Amino acid sequence: MEPPACDHKVFEHDRVHMRVGHGIVELFRRNRVISSYRAPLSWLKVRAEARRGGVTRLHFGHVEDLAEPIYASTTSSRHGVVTVEIQTTDEPLYRAFFTELAHLSDRPVAS
Known part of the structure:
Protein backbone atom coordinates (compact mmCIF):
# COMPACT_ATOMS: atom_id res chain seq x y z
CA MET A 1 0.00 0.00 0.00
CA GLU A 2 1.28 3.48 -0.86
CA PRO A 3 1.82 6.02 1.93
CA PRO A 4 -0.57 8.99 2.07
CA ALA A 5 0.31 11.94 -0.15
CA CYS A 6 1.01 14.12 2.90
CA ASP A 7 3.93 11.95 4.07
CA HIS A 8 7.35 13.51 4.28
CA LYS A 9 6.41 17.17 4.19
CA VAL A 10 8.88 19.51 5.89
CA PHE A 11 8.59 23.16 6.88
CA GLU A 12 11.49 25.12 8.35
CA HIS A 13 11.50 28.79 9.21
CA ASP A 14 13.56 30.69 11.74
CA ARG A 15 13.50 28.61 14.95
CA VAL A 16 10.64 26.32 13.94
CA HIS A 17 10.89 22.94 12.22
CA MET A 18 7.78 20.94 11.34
CA ARG A 19 7.52 17.68 9.51
CA VAL A 20 4.81 15.23 8.61
CA GLY A 21 5.54 11.57 8.08
CA HIS A 22 3.36 8.49 8.18
CA GLY A 23 0.34 10.57 9.26
CA ILE A 24 2.13 12.14 12.25
CA VAL A 25 2.95 15.83 12.54
CA GLU A 26 5.94 16.86 14.61
CA LEU A 27 6.85 20.37 15.69
CA PHE A 28 10.24 21.34 17.05
CA ARG A 29 11.02 24.82 18.26
CA ARG A 30 14.31 26.16 19.47
CA ASN A 31 14.24 28.65 22.30
CA ARG A 32 16.26 28.43 25.48
CA VAL A 33 15.09 24.84 25.66
CA ILE A 34 14.31 22.68 22.64
CA SER A 35 10.74 21.50 22.91
CA SER A 36 8.46 19.47 20.68
CA TYR A 37 4.86 18.54 19.93
CA ARG A 38 3.74 15.36 18.21
CA ALA A 39 0.24 14.29 17.15
CA PRO A 40 -1.63 12.44 14.42
CA GLU A 49 -3.70 34.69 17.82
CA ALA A 50 -2.64 38.15 16.64
CA ARG A 51 -0.80 40.07 19.33
CA ARG A 52 0.62 43.57 19.64
CA GLY A 53 4.08 44.41 18.44
CA GLY A 54 3.93 42.45 15.19
CA VAL A 55 3.75 39.06 16.91
CA THR A 56 1.38 36.17 16.24
CA ARG A 57 1.07 33.22 18.59
CA LEU A 58 0.40 29.81 17.07
CA HIS A 59 -1.31 27.53 19.58
CA PHE A 60 -0.94 23.84 18.72
CA GLY A 61 -3.42 21.39 20.21
CA HIS A 62 -5.87 18.61 19.44
CA VAL A 63 -9.27 18.92 17.82
CA GLU A 64 -12.35 17.80 19.70
CA ASP A 65 -14.24 17.18 16.46
CA LEU A 66 -12.35 15.68 13.49
CA HIS A 79 -4.35 27.91 24.62
CA GLY A 80 -3.13 24.67 23.13
CA VAL A 81 -0.51 22.19 24.21
CA VAL A 82 2.37 24.19 22.71
CA THR A 83 2.62 27.85 21.72
CA VAL A 84 5.05 29.29 19.18
CA LEU A 101 -1.67 19.80 4.97
CA ALA A 102 -5.42 20.38 5.15
CA HIS A 103 -5.87 19.73 1.43
CA LEU A 104 -3.72 16.62 1.53
CA SER A 105 -5.54 15.19 4.55
CA ASP A 106 -9.09 16.22 3.55
CA ARG A 107 -9.40 18.65 6.46
CA PRO A 108 -10.78 22.18 6.32
CA VAL A 109 -8.88 25.42 6.87
CA ALA A 110 -10.63 28.51 8.19
CA SER A 111 -9.44 32.07 7.64
Whole structure:
Protein backbone atom coordinates (compact mmCIF):
# COMPACT_ATOMS: atom_id res chain seq x y z
CA MET A 1 0.00 0.00 0.00
CA GLU A 2 1.28 3.48 -0.86
CA PRO A 3 1.82 6.02 1.93
CA PRO A 4 -0.57 8.99 2.07
CA ALA A 5 0.31 11.94 -0.15
CA CYS A 6 1.01 14.12 2.90
CA ASP A 7 3.93 11.95 4.07
CA HIS A 8 7.35 13.51 4.28
CA LYS A 9 6.41 17.17 4.19
CA VAL A 10 8.88 19.51 5.89
CA PHE A 11 8.59 23.16 6.88
CA GLU A 12 11.49 25.12 8.35
CA HIS A 13 11.50 28.79 9.21
CA ASP A 14 13.56 30.69 11.74
CA ARG A 15 13.50 28.61 14.95
CA VAL A 16 10.64 26.32 13.94
CA HIS A 17 10.89 22.94 12.22
CA MET A 18 7.78 20.94 11.34
CA ARG A 19 7.52 17.68 9.51
CA VAL A 20 4.81 15.23 8.61
CA GLY A 21 5.54 11.57 8.08
CA HIS A 22 3.36 8.49 8.18
CA GLY A 23 0.34 10.57 9.26
CA ILE A 24 2.13 12.14 12.25
CA VAL A 25 2.95 15.83 12.54
CA GLU A 26 5.94 16.86 14.61
CA LEU A 27 6.85 20.37 15.69
CA PHE A 28 10.24 21.34 17.05
CA ARG A 29 11.02 24.82 18.26
CA ARG A 30 14.31 26.16 19.47
CA ASN A 31 14.24 28.65 22.30
CA ARG A 32 16.26 28.43 25.48
CA VAL A 33 15.09 24.84 25.66
CA ILE A 34 14.31 22.68 22.64
CA SER A 35 10.74 21.50 22.91
CA SER A 36 8.46 19.47 20.68
CA TYR A 37 4.86 18.54 19.93
CA ARG A 38 3.74 15.36 18.21
CA ALA A 39 0.24 14.29 17.15
CA PRO A 40 -1.63 12.44 14.42
CA LEU A 41 -2.29 14.80 11.53
CA SER A 42 -6.00 14.06 11.79
CA TRP A 43 -5.96 15.48 15.35
CA LEU A 44 -3.89 18.61 14.61
CA LYS A 45 -5.34 21.98 15.54
CA VAL A 46 -3.45 25.26 15.17
CA ARG A 47 -5.01 28.55 16.21
CA ALA A 48 -3.38 31.87 15.31
CA GLU A 49 -3.70 34.69 17.82
CA ALA A 50 -2.64 38.15 16.64
CA ARG A 51 -0.80 40.07 19.33
CA ARG A 52 0.62 43.57 19.64
CA GLY A 53 4.08 44.41 18.44
CA GLY A 54 3.93 42.45 15.19
CA VAL A 55 3.75 39.06 16.91
CA THR A 56 1.38 36.17 16.24
CA ARG A 57 1.07 33.22 18.59
CA LEU A 58 0.40 29.81 17.07
CA HIS A 59 -1.31 27.53 19.58
CA PHE A 60 -0.94 23.84 18.72
CA GLY A 61 -3.42 21.39 20.21
CA HIS A 62 -5.87 18.61 19.44
CA VAL A 63 -9.27 18.92 17.82
CA GLU A 64 -12.35 17.80 19.70
CA ASP A 65 -14.24 17.18 16.46
CA LEU A 66 -12.35 15.68 13.49
CA ALA A 67 -14.27 18.05 11.17
CA GLU A 68 -12.65 21.12 12.79
CA PRO A 69 -10.27 23.08 10.60
CA ILE A 70 -6.55 22.47 10.98
CA TYR A 71 -5.79 26.19 11.03
CA ALA A 72 -7.91 29.17 12.03
CA SER A 73 -7.67 32.57 13.68
CA THR A 74 -8.71 32.92 17.29
CA THR A 75 -9.42 35.63 19.79
CA SER A 76 -9.90 33.07 22.55
CA SER A 77 -7.66 32.99 25.57
CA ARG A 78 -7.78 29.18 25.50
CA HIS A 79 -4.35 27.91 24.62
CA GLY A 80 -3.13 24.67 23.13
CA VAL A 81 -0.51 22.19 24.21
CA VAL A 82 2.37 24.19 22.71
CA THR A 83 2.62 27.85 21.72
CA VAL A 84 5.05 29.29 19.18
CA GLU A 85 5.53 33.03 18.73
CA ILE A 86 6.25 34.18 15.18
CA GLN A 87 6.49 37.50 13.42
CA THR A 88 3.09 38.47 12.03
CA THR A 89 4.73 39.11 8.66
CA ASP A 90 5.71 35.40 8.59
CA GLU A 91 2.18 34.15 9.32
CA PRO A 92 1.27 33.66 5.61
CA LEU A 93 4.16 31.17 5.27
CA TYR A 94 2.78 29.08 8.12
CA ARG A 95 -0.81 29.41 6.87
CA ALA A 96 0.26 28.14 3.44
CA PHE A 97 1.88 25.06 5.01
CA PHE A 98 -1.21 24.27 7.11
CA THR A 99 -3.44 24.83 4.08
CA GLU A 100 -1.37 22.31 2.13
CA LEU A 101 -1.67 19.80 4.97
CA ALA A 102 -5.42 20.38 5.15
CA HIS A 103 -5.87 19.73 1.43
CA LEU A 104 -3.72 16.62 1.53
CA SER A 105 -5.54 15.19 4.55
CA ASP A 106 -9.09 16.22 3.55
CA ARG A 107 -9.40 18.65 6.46
CA PRO A 108 -10.78 22.18 6.32
CA VAL A 109 -8.88 25.42 6.87
CA ALA A 110 -10.63 28.51 8.19
CA SER A 111 -9.44 32.07 7.64
